[in-house]
Amino acid sequence: MVGRTNIETGKVTRETALAAFSYRLKTAVAPLVPCAAAMERLHRGARHRILSKGDHILRAGTVADEVFFVHQGLLRYYFNDPNDGGQERTGQFFDEGIVVTDAESFLARVPAKQNFEALETSSIIVLPRTVLNAGYDADHAIDRFGRLMLEEALVGSQRRASRLLTLQPEDRYRLFVETRPEIARRVPQYLIASYLGLTPESLSRIRRRIAGQVG
Amino acid sequence: MVGRTNIETGKVTRETALAAFSYRLKTAVAPLVPCAAAMERLHRGARHRILSKGDHILRAGTVADEVFFVHQGLLRYYFNDPNDGGQERTGQFFDEGIVVTDAESFLARVPAKQNFEALETSSIIVLPRTVLNAGYDADHAIDRFGRLMLEEALVGSQRRASRLLTLQPEDRYRLFVETRPEIARRVPQYLIASYLGLTPESLSRIRRRIAGQVG
Numbered sequence: 001m002v003g004r005t006n007i008e009t010g011k012v013t014r015e016t017a018l019a020a021f022s023y024r025l026k027t028a029v030a031p032l033v034p035c036a037a038a039m040e041r042l043h044r045g046a047r048h049r050i051l052s053k054g055d056h057i058l059r060a061g062t063v064a065d066e067v068f069f070v071h072q073g074l075l076r077y078y079f080n081d082p083n084d085g086g087q088e089r090t091g092q093f094f095d096e097g098i099v100v101t102d103a104e105s106f107l108a109r110v111p112a113k114q115n116f117e118a119l120e121t122s123s124i125i126v127l128p129r130t131v132l133n134a135g136y137d138a139d140h141a142i143d144r145f146g147r148l149m150l151e152e153a154l155v156g157s158q159r160r161a162s163r164l165l166t167l168q169p170e171d172r173y174r175l176f177v178e179t180r181p182e183i184a185r186r187v188p189q190y191l192i193a194s195y196l197g198l199t200p201e202s203l204s205r206i207r208r209r210i211a212g213q214v215g
Numbered sequence: 216m217v218g219r220t221n222i223e224t225g226k227v228t229r230e231t232a233l234a235a236f237s238y239r240l241k242t243a244v245a246p247l248v249p250c251a252a253a254m255e256r257l258h259r260g261a262r263h264r265i266l267s268k269g270d271h272i273l274r275a276g277t278v279a280d281e282v283f284f285v286h287q288g289l290l291r292y293y294f295n296d297p298n299d300g301g302q303e304r305t306g307q308f309f310d311e312g313i314v315v316t317d318a319e320s321f322l323a324r325v326p327a328k329q330n331f332e333a334l335e336t337s338s339i340i341v342l343p344r345t346v347l348n349a350g351y352d353a354d355h356a357i358d359r360f361g362r363l364m365l366e367e368a369l370v371g372s373q374r375r376a377s378r379l380l381t382l383q384p385e386d387r388y389r390l391f392v393e394t395r396p397e398i399a400r401r402v403p404q405y406l407i408a409s410y411l412g413l414t415p416e417s418l419s420r421i422r423r424r425i426a427g428q429v430g
Contacts, residue, residue, distance in 0.1 A: 032352075082381050104373045107366050113377055136362075137247075140355035143362055147351075150365035151322050157372060158319045162328055166297050 007050065007072055012123045014048035017071040021046070021125045024069065024097055028148050029141045038139035045131030051075075051118035057126075058116040064105035066126050067149075070098050073122025074186055077102070077114040078194070090194040092160065093119070093183045099149045119187060164197055170206050172196045222265065222287055227338045229263035232286040236261070236340045239284065239312055243363050244356045253354035260346030266290075266333035272341075273331040279320035281341050282364075285313050288337025289401055292317070292329040293409070305410040307375070308334070308398045314364045334402060379412055385421050387411045 022039060051057060051073070058064055060079060068075070075094045080086040091114060094100045105112035106129065135142035163172060173196055177184045184192065193203040237254060266272060266288065273279055275294060283290070290309045295301040306329060309315045320327035321344065350357035378387060388411055392399045399407065408418040 104370050104377075107370050108374075136359070140358060143355060144351070144358045147358055147362035147365060150362060150369055154365055154369050154372065155319050155322050157369065159323075161376065162319075 007121045007123055012050065012072065017048050017069075017123050017125050018043050018046060020071045020097075021069045024099070025142075025145050029144045032141040032144055034141035034145075035139050038135055038142055041138065042127070042131060042135050042142070045128060045134070047126040047128075049124045049126055051122045051124060053118055053120055055118045056115055057118070057124060058102060058112055058114070060113055060115050061111050063109055064102040064112050065129050067099055067101040067106060067129075067132060068116070069125040069127065070094050070096055070100070071123040071125055072096055073124070074119045074183070075100070075116055075122060075124075076119055076187075076191065076195075077116050079114050088194060089197075090191050092156070093180070093187060093195065095183060095186075100153075103150075103153055119191070169196065169198055169202060170209070173198075173203065173206050174210070222336045222338055227265065227287065232263050232284075232338050232340050233258050233261060235286045235312075236284045239314070240357075240360050244359045247356040247359055249356035249360075250354050253350055253357055256353065257342070257346060257350050257357070260343060260349070262341040262343075264339045264341055266337045266339060268333055268335055270333045271330055272333070272339060273317060273327055273329070275328055275330050276326050278324055279317040279327050280344050282314055282316040282321065282344075282347060283331070284340040284342065285309050285311055285315070286338040286340055287311055288339070289334045289398070290315070290331055290337060290339075291334055291402075291406065291410075292331050294329050303409060304412075305406050307371070308395070308402060308410065310398060315368075318365075318368055334406070384411065384413055384417060385424070388413075388418065388421050389425070 022043075025039075025042075026034060049057065057068055057075070058066075073096070077091045077094075077100075078088050079091065081089050100116070102112035102114045102116070104110060105114075132142075132146070136146060163175065167175065173192075176192070176196060187195075189203060189207075190200045193200045196203065198206075237258075240254075240257075241249060264272070272283055272290070273281075288311070292306045292309075292315075293303050294306065296304050315331075317327035317329045317331070319325060320329075347357075347361070351361060378390065382390065388407075391407070391411060402410075404418060404422075405415045408415045411418065413421070
């Protein structure tokens with residue numbers, strides 16, 4: 001990881017955020033090397049945003065014309081379940097180094113179904129569709145970066161769906177804590193419950209049961 | 216579409232199937248043009264298979280080391296639902312021109328959860344992972360083809376999940392018949408019911424109700 005800075009003290013600049021994005025891109029596409037001209041175009045077209053906790057970078061109902069690179073901080077996406085009186089469901093958490101957007105909205109240009117919200121103060125590089133598409137055309141490495149991000153997204157989306165279908169609640173929680181311990185530490189319990197498809201009360205019971213087994 | 220031949224009379228050759236695949240690839244990546252050497256390597260590495268109705272090209276529990284291009288015919292994937300006594304669920308139908316595999320298994324090299332079965336006599340081009348990866352490295356156009364196939368897969372997977380979550384059964388059926396009339400005509404009703412998450416009896420009731428409204 002390239003130089004980390006403290007968001008709260010305001011030392012995060014567009015340059016440090018862009019450097020982290022470039023590092024992520026180059027690492028992903030190795031042994032291809034992105035050409036300098038294509039990287040320069042991406043950098044010129046990228047915006048940098050600092051989100052406060054609770055800020056939204058994308059809201060359901062609008063078309064996602066951008067992808068987001070999480071430089072520092074933590075986002076989640078959520079939607080309101082029409083089959084359950086609009087109850088809020090957490091889809092996924094995204095921490096540093098992840099590139100994300102509402103994929104169907106971005107790719108098919110339809111209104112987003114998901115809301116993307118910062119759970120902590122976050123530093124985000126925003127890449128407009130036009131900038132990304134120009135990058136795809138200019139450079140094999142950028143096109144490959146797009147392919148690899150989509151592979152991650154597809155595997156993640158299918159894995160999550162199959163775990164929700166096949167694992168019992170306690171196993172879902174154990175797997176979450178094992179595979180994403182940092183997120184489990186940083187996210188409030190009621191959001192973890194919503195992510196795992198549990199009520200906060202069921203999650204508390206599971207946590208007490210596991211603590212009892214350990215003690 | 217390039218020259219169609221009759222599978223049943225045995226006139227489908229490796230060459231006609233490969234020509235259809237190349238046409239699909241070139242159409243997808245335009246205005247990029249795949250270089251002849253990379254296309255030649257893809258062709259040399261590809262196998263051609265004729266599946267009879269009921270044949271499987273991939274079974275749950277094995278690792279998917281190949282992607283499949285449907286030249287002619289019709290496939291479906293299905294899995295056995297562990298939460299419902301192993302009941303068979305149809306995930307999706309794939310007809311001519313579609314490139315498909317168990318994505319998580321192929322990309323993350325884990326055992327497939329899905330079974331891929333021919334619903335009609337089918338002509339399939341089989342591309343091994345090694346061949347596809349060599350193509351990605353050799354040619355920008357092949358890498359882009361991979362990206363575009365993944366975009367299709369991700370949009371399809373998310374759209375399907377959200378429709379199952381948000382649409383009432385009758386609307387799910389209407390949308391299916393509207394958007395995939397060919398499939399609705401070629402697939403037996405009990406598989407359409409399984410795809411829509413309905414019992415065959417509920418689907419019959421819905422069809423009678425709709426016929427009544429039209430008549």
